[in-house]
Amino acid sequence: MDTSAESRTQSTLINGEAESASEPVQWEYSPAPERAAVEIADRYDLFINGKFTAPKSRKHFATINPATEQVICEVAEAGKADVTAAVAAAKAAQPKWARLKPQERAKYMYRIARRIQERARELAIIESTDGGKPIRESRDVDVPLAAQHFFYHAGWCDKLRYAFPGAGRDPKPVGVCGQIIPWNFPLLMAAWKIAPALACGNTCVLKPAETTPLTALRLAEILEEVELPAGVVNIITGGPESGRALVEHNDVKKIAFTGSTEVGKLLAKMVADTDKRITLELGGKSPNIIFADASIDQAVEGIISGIYFNQGHVCCAGSRLLVEEGAVDIVVDKLTHRLQSLRVGDPLDKNTDIGAINSKAQLSTIHKYLEAGRNEGAALHEVNGQPLPRKGYWCRPCFFTGVQPSHVVAREEIFGPVLAVMSFRTPEEALERANNTPYGLAAGVWTDKGSKIFEIARRLDAGVVWCNTYNKFDAASPFGGFKESGFGREGGLQGLRAYLEL
Amino acid sequence: MTRLNVLKTYKLYINGAFPRTESGRSMKVPAAKGAEVLAHICQGSRKDMRNAVEAARAAQPKWAGRTAYNRAQIMYRMAEMLEGKRDEFAEALKHSTGNTIAATRKEVDASIDRLVCFAGWADKYAQMLGCNNAVAGPYYNFTVPEPTGVIVVVCPDEPALLGLVSLLAPPMCAGNAVVVIASEKYSLPAAVFGEVCATSDVPAGVVNIITGKRAELLEHIANHRNVHAISAANMNKRDRATLRMGAAENVKRVSVIKRSADAWFDVDACESPWTIEPFVEMKTIWHPSAT
Incomplete structure (x- = not known):
């Protein structure tokens, strides 16, 4: 069992329940x-x-x-x-x-x-x-x-x-x-x-x-x-x-x-x-790079907190997921599973993972991007089956596969719970893709190999690089792009x- | 019979070579005194600018990837080469500016010393500008300065050589690649300086x-998407605004300093690591720390 400090901290951000459920769980919301x-x-x-x-x-x-x-x-x-x-x-x-x-x-x-x-x-x-x-x-x-x-x-x-x-x-x-x-x-x-x-x-x-x-x-x-x-x-x-x-x-x-x-x-x-x-x-369009030798379960938690934290309304959101080719299937499987257990709804409920989209205008922006993604030929995975409240602005967490670097969803900041999944073969290709953006706010890199993590961190054009973690903030830690x-x-x-x- | 001078035509310095301007234009370098023409010099065009930026962009990652010790040695070598051309520069400055030979020697010496200083900063500035951050959690967190990328340096007219060296050395020692726009008024020292670079393993x-001509190039520099920062000195308000308006398009960093002709000799102001800071980006790295 993994008892590292990292996974403990992650679990305060993203609720880790329902790991064993294969179907979306339809729980009653607790009163708030x-x-x-x-x-x-x-x-x-x-x-x-x-x-x-x-x-x-x-x-x-x-x-x-x-x-x-x-x-x-x-x-x-x-x-x-x-x-x-x-x-x-x-x-x-x-x-x-x-x-x-x-x-x-x-x-x-x-x-x-x-x-x-x-x-x-x-x-x-x-x-x-x-x-x-x-x-x-x-x-x-x-x-x-x-x-x-x-x-x-x-x-x-x-x-x-x-x-x-x-x-x-x-x-x-x-x-x-x-x-x-x-x-x-x-x-x-x-x-x-x-x-x-x-x-x-x-x-x-x-x-x-x-x-x-x-x-x-x-x-x-x-x-x-x-x-x-x-x-x-x-x-x-x-x-x-x-x-x-x-x-x-x-x-x-x-x-x-x-x-x-x-x-x-x-x-x-x-x-x-x-x-x-x-x-x-x-703004940002931050890459989150997963190498096959990473601790995949932790990486998946990092992907989740990277993109779905605060409904993806985060300038440093890890919105471009770059996965080493050999690990794509397992990462997508685990991501799909994990997404099913995220709870969308009442922001005042302590069990809620994804709250309301901040405004009607922002919701329509997100919808515009979902549409653009589909139109350009990427596959949208809306695997979260949570019933949405009738009133309010909601968007279920989702991700695209089959994304090309030239696609709008891979280039522009969406500012919503939408992830673009892409793959790479070599560290050079990962870096080339990661840095191929006018933005440079943040980046994530996941590998258990120390020398690789330092080299990738050094060569990423980003003001904040999270290694084997994501979306961590502190008053003593400079932030900017x-x-x-x-x-x-x-x-x-x-x-x-x-x-x-x- | 008197011997006819060989009038030298100075060329641009781009990508380690000395091409003529693609525009085929040249300008006269007038002597400070009398009607004499000191030399001819290329009137660089926008296209030359673009070529230079392209060369800089290609060279920058490798320059940044060299060890700081290696960058330091190359910049020290520049100082050695400048020392070897001490008299040539002093004469060139004297004839262009009309300053006394004592004054121009002083400027050349200060320029050599400045290069020595920044050669030394190459492997130290990161220790001054970066730090370790005590975050409230089980993480190892540190901030390191990294080069911004391609820097365009717009030189002041005076002091022509020391101004150039003082603006070039800080971004260069940090691993940036630099495109220097020479002073239009006194361009000869800049043209000769290319020869220093070419013989120093740069x-x-x-x-x-x-x-x-600066006016031809300014807006183009400001608008160029592959320029990441601009360093200029003693620029009038209108030119500064031109730079900043264009720079806003791709969020370039713009540093415009004011410095009197004497102040370039002030070692405290000109050789501080804080002159490097406008041309680096702070990168903060987090890693969990646990067993």
Whole structure:
């Protein structure tokens, strides 16, 4: 029996029950006791200068639960005047925040980390309700990692001069940071953006994604609770126009963006003739390479967590599976078996593996790709027979075989629970195929041979390489891409670089 | 009877060879003083640029795959060859720029020393920029810098040689391949520098040098899909925006520094490992750690 730490960790991500079942198991869903406990107001305003403030735009929009299609509540839509107010608050607060004794700055951040831990259950429930991700993931991954990010970066506040030896004794903050985050890890991305910025003495204006604003607003409540000085963090909800106003504002000195490559390129052009700094964490089409000498059972678990984690709404999802020719049959068999036991449904059910697709728009994008895959001649394996709830946005986990590298499903980011399976004969061919993409965010490689794993890891064009594991994240571990997956790193020592003038 | 000078026509340096520009165009290199023409030089075209990028792209993985010790020795060899041509460069700089021979000697010496410095960084910079990460789980996790790929270096006008060497050496020592766009105003030192590379065991394509008109080439550099990063110095705002607009198309990294003519002699600023950092990508590797 395999008792390695790896398989234990995997099992917290993907439930390993029903290994022996050959048919899909039709279990009744357990009631989800978390459902009732959280209070959500009917309407939320913008968090500017330490206070919830009614938007000058006078506009609000609804955020819905993608699992039920019901409106959860309304949030403000920041207009240009609201963005200006938020940036002004951040600008006014910045010098004092930067002058604060570093260890005092750290203590605010430690407080934030603690309050996230204390309110973890509530945050997890809101995250799963607003975004559709399984409660097991928001509870075990998103929220704990968000807390860790604040805790980790708190400790950097008084150690910045040791971070980049020889690059100047006294690194300075950049100023006001405009930060735009996506809907796939709403609270976690907010933490990834805010924590390093604050540690380095910057202040922020953060815009959460349109479809998932609620945990960022709950974070704003936590900032109030810990008495973070007014203006240090401002949180403005809204759509693309709010984001545009933020990027264009003259007093914003640094843009940090996580999202699609298309939008990232646009933002890079918007700041081309300015002195603004920019870091981009963009899309991916990450290869997951399985050699025949890998531990196949573990590799299959890695494939599952690689592509089906968070419904595949993961920029670093292992969406291109490259299997060494001799192992293709066994991998596809095991994958088929394993897929049958994944439970699709209520995100608030602890047994759910695949939650709701984040939005109607995203669901139709995924459907478009499924159609394109079929039209190009790949074989779609929809082996998961789970009944889907009548309401809500759902997509059963699936994979394509017979995929050619030129197929759309092998080239473009789908951002859904759809895997493209391809094969290779030699390590050279695996590398050639793996790197044959404009993206370079992440990659996986599975083999029990040490020398091979190092050589493949070295030659993969990817900012994160998971060897005999996949989709692992940590505040101390830098994350970010090569090539068109963006530039700059988030997390770890290297993540501080973008928030400091050396 | 006075002897007639042999007027040299300098050619481009692409893929280890010295081709003429495919466009057949040449430019005069005027002397700093008087009406004298120092030499003729190729006016490189977009096509030459593309050829150079292609050569760089082909050469880069092998250059990065050499041991760092080997890259270090080759760059040290460049310093040795430059030392051997010390007087030639000092004269070329003097005649092009009008600077005193004392000043141009100082520039050549600083250029030689800079190459020696970065030869030494080749097998050390990764130790400065990379690290081990203490993640909260049973994993071994570390971050290593890797070369970005093909880098285009847009040289400042002054100091013509030291500026070139200071922008070339950091990406080169890290395993990148480089296409150098020489200063348009003082292109002679760059053209002669090709001869240093050609005699230093620098593999073909690792360094390529194009002389010509910057305005013709800039947008093309910015838009080229196989260029991964651009390094420039003292660029005006409009040119910088041109670079960045094109660069956004394939998410190129763009580094534009400002540095006064004197500041290129500042060893602290110019020889720090942080000058290498814009031309490397941080790769973080995870592996489970268990028995």
